[in-house]
Amino acid sequence: MSRKFIPLSVPTLKGRELEYVTHAVETEWVSTGGPYVNEFEEKLAEYVKSKGAVSVQNGTSGLHISLKVCGVTRDDEVIVPTLTFIAAVNPVKYIGAEPIFMDCDDSLCMDADKLLEFCKMECSLIDGRLINKKTQRHIKAVIIVHVFGNMANMEQIMEIADKFNIKVIEDSTEAIGTYYTEGKYKGKYAGTIGTVGVYSFNGNKIITTGGGGMIVSNDKELLRKAKHLTTQAKSDELYYIHDEIGYNYRLTNLQAAIGLAQLEQLESFIQTKRDNYKLYKEKINNIQGLSILNFEKGIRSNYWFYSLYVNDEYPLDRDEIIKYLASKKIQIRPIWGLISEQSPYVGCQAYKIEKASNYLGHVINIPCSSNLSKEDVQYVIDCLRSPEKNQ
Template sequence: MNHQFIPLSVPNLKGNELEYVTHAIETEWVSTGGPYVDEFEARMADYVHSKGAISCQNGTSGLHIALQICGIQQDDEVIVPTLTFIAAINPVKYVGAEPVFMDCDHTLTLDVVKLQTFLVQECTFRDGNLINNQTQRLIKAIITVHVFGNMADMAGIMKLAAKYNLKVIEDATEALGTYYTSGPYINKYAGTIGDVGVYSFNGNKIITTGGGGMIISNNQDYLNAAKHLTTQAKSDDLYYTHDAIGYNYRMTNLQAALGLGQMEQLETFIAIKKANYEHYRQVIATIEGLELLPFREDVRPNYWFYALYLKTTYPLNRDALIKYLHSKNIQTRPIWGLISDQKPYEKNQSYQIELAKDYWKHVVNIPCSSNLTKTEVNRVLQALKYPETNRYFSKEAVPFSD
């Protein structure tokens, strides 16, 4: 039987998006000015309880601006995770700085224990400056990524940042709607704890504007600087006077109109994704060799992506499973290639990268769209439960072995 294709993660545009976008077109506010931009920024700031929000073209541009307003400059260093999408790291190079790569923990986010060991054993803190003993560069900031809608150990990260005078930039591009339910940051949303947070509204995110992103902060000076830099650093709008190198990183009114319709449905999307995750989890727990990775117990996650861990007892390895599910018209993907292994970053310092390598070998993301039906979830589960091993299982076909 030829089943309909089940995509990995696609938009859900069944609310007021068409009405708002149509209104923007009818009023001819389609470019980077218009009331929907201001309204979307205000709605976002209100939702996550931040002092303000500045829209931008995508998450990458948001991180680029975040680094600049945090004062990261040429030849500085920024501590980053190796297990993430490369867009979280490239902006470090945009500002002329260098990344130092850290391992992940079992939440797939930055390992705070190893981070502390690195800061104590591999660095010198003198006169308010953190110096990397190996490179003799100044370490100025940490970028932490809330992977798949989970939350990093922000209490641990913020404690170390305060001790060593480091800025903290939260890449919350995958974690809009995730917040702590206990601990020192109870009710604090992903992106609102560090100095600057960044969201993404790419087509596969929990809400989308097609492209688009958002910079948030509780520091008004940072918000003002972000607004200035994303709008070409104009000091005089009428006479086009510019006092810095700025960027055309503005969100359009059409994108913001779409985003406003999406924001109205965000909590509904999270509820659907949670229900599907729980259904997956209960059945996968009965399948030998598979585990659906959990989220932190002290957070309300947004359940953005589901991470399936393949143990060696499962009859298919990562690449064979992806190929097999593709034959069943089910889209999946491996976790990202570790950034410290990528060609542009091979010469950068990495510190005790171990667990991330294991997750790279064994994690597959399975369908998780907010419009995924229970019938489709059951189709995926049926395929996982009864893999056709004789045709697709070949250890020689994959670039790793256990």
């Protein structure tokens, strides 16, 4: 009997998804109108304790609108991480602004110390505007990505933002459910600390709507503006009067129906992923040359992705492990290629990229689905424990 395939990250659709979608179809509310859209927005805002939420087609469109409502224009610059999925950076270019790439720390999130150093040494604060000495452009915002369900150092980042008058956009597309358990922001969820936060419900996320995303903020005027822009900027819905360029970015009622059912199960998904993470960590950290990266202290992570660090003591390198586990029907992946090295961004400013380059060569993500069984986890561990014997 052949071994079943173990995917990297797939959704669990065992709740009330079918019930809610069937109701949406039966009532013929399937497009961007419909009660599930409003209910999903309300329930998600309630879950993360924000003052409101605006649904969008995906996390990328959420970031695009977030930059717009933060006032970023084509004359501005935005500080971004180099270690992230490219969708976190592309919206900067949609607007016509320029990214400045920042290194990561050991959480894989943006290095707050280097961010501070860059703002102090490479910029000038002139009339309340952070000006890049190299380009003489206004740095208006920073996009912070909470990588793999970890949490960036938001205490320090918010202090930097306040000092240098820059907007903070939290790309929390991987971190819904993650929150601080201690410190200044105890009880605050990823996405609710900065100016605006964005979540994603792509198929590989901890909860999914197939596609889709959500903008959250504690600034009600910003949320009003976001909803206006995502619904084609209608100033008069009856007579189709539009007061600026808008976007067709709204979530559909069918997607929201799925999202609502997924949100109801989020805490149980996190519990499963936490248990599997602990099992991986306990066993793999005893294998010479391998370790599972930690999540930051002082947070309750959603444990979205598990990062396996491969050092030179292990008999296989990163790429060899990927091929070897693929032969065992285990799907894994390397972390993203650094965005500052991608063709569209090669000429952009990058500041002291060091740790990100190291992690790129040594980190892979291993199976982490919310329906992953302990038997599947153990099989992955067994394959990693004796690669020579299994080859």
